[in-house]
Amino acid sequence: MSEIIHVHDKSFVPYLSSGEIIEKVKVLADHINHEYKGRKPLFISILNGSFMFSSDLFKLINIDAEICFIKLASYKGTRSSGQVITAIGLDTDLTDRDIIIVEDIIDTGKTLSQFLPQVYNQRPSSLKIAVLLHKPDATIFPVKIDYTCFTIPNKFVVGYGLDYNGLGRNLAQLYQLKED
Ligand code: IMP
Ligand code: MG
Numbered sequence: 001m002s003e004i005i006h007v008h009d010k011s012f013v014p015y016l017s018s019g020e021i022i023e024k025v026k027v028l029a030d031h032i033n034h035e036y037k038g039r040k041p042l043f044i045s046i047l048n049g050s051f052m053f054s055s056d057l058f059k060l061i062n063i064d065a066e067i068c069f070i071k072l073a074s075y076k077g078t079r080s081s082g083q084v085i086t087a088i089g090l091d092t093d094l095t096d097r098d099i100i101i102v103e104d105i106i107d108t109g110k111t112l113s114q115f116l117p118q119v120y121n122q123r124p125s126s127l128k129i130a131v132l133l134h135k136p137d138a139t140i141f142p143v144k145i146d147y148t149c150f151t152i153p154n155k156f157v158v159g160y161g162l163d164y165n166g167l168g169r170n171l172a173q174l175y176q177l178k179e180d
Helices: 018-035 051-059 110-121
Strands: 005-007 010-016 042-047 066-076 079-088 098-106 126-134 147-151 174-177
Touching: 018 051, 018 126, 018 147, 042 051, 042 110, 051 066, 051 098, 066 110, 079 110, 098 110, 110 126
Parallel strands: 042 066, 042 098, 098 126, 126 147
Antiparallel strands: 005 010, 010 174, 066 079
16 A cells, blocks of 8 residues: 555555545445435436446445436646536436436536536436545535545545546546655
């Protein structure tokens, strides 16, 4: 667990092991299985970053549930570009559905705060937000989060689906940017 890895020009140190991550994902899945019993929720997974989290979470859902995917992006390198682009939009009717948005990380909150009006416009019967990671110290656009697996400091992380300029998504655990 002590090895330093290199992604592009930066060094990262191990931060959260895959065991620690899956333990929290299980707790979240148990909670959803219990709370949504008999309701058939629709998960909306926000690509690219949340593909691994969504996959692990969805495999642990044991009630009837659906999943769809949208693709939003706002990041360039290790900084939010401030512009949110919708690369793949919503293709599923959300009216009267119980929606659970699944996001890898909430940083400034811009991505989700721009996307949420599209969801509310379709009048879902309920809406909850589940995130793997939350960086409260980075908040610019506050978003009400219903489930957080880990609250983390305002430091850049890679792995478990999250990238640094396209690389690092395949790492099974999370790594944190190494201080110089
Ligand atoms: P926000 O719009 O500033 O909340 O940023 C959200 C998006 O930026 C996330 O969905 C991630 O894809 C990306 N992001 C934010 N922080 C990190 C990080 O530490 N590592 C990798 N990607 C990040
Ligand atoms: Mg993301």
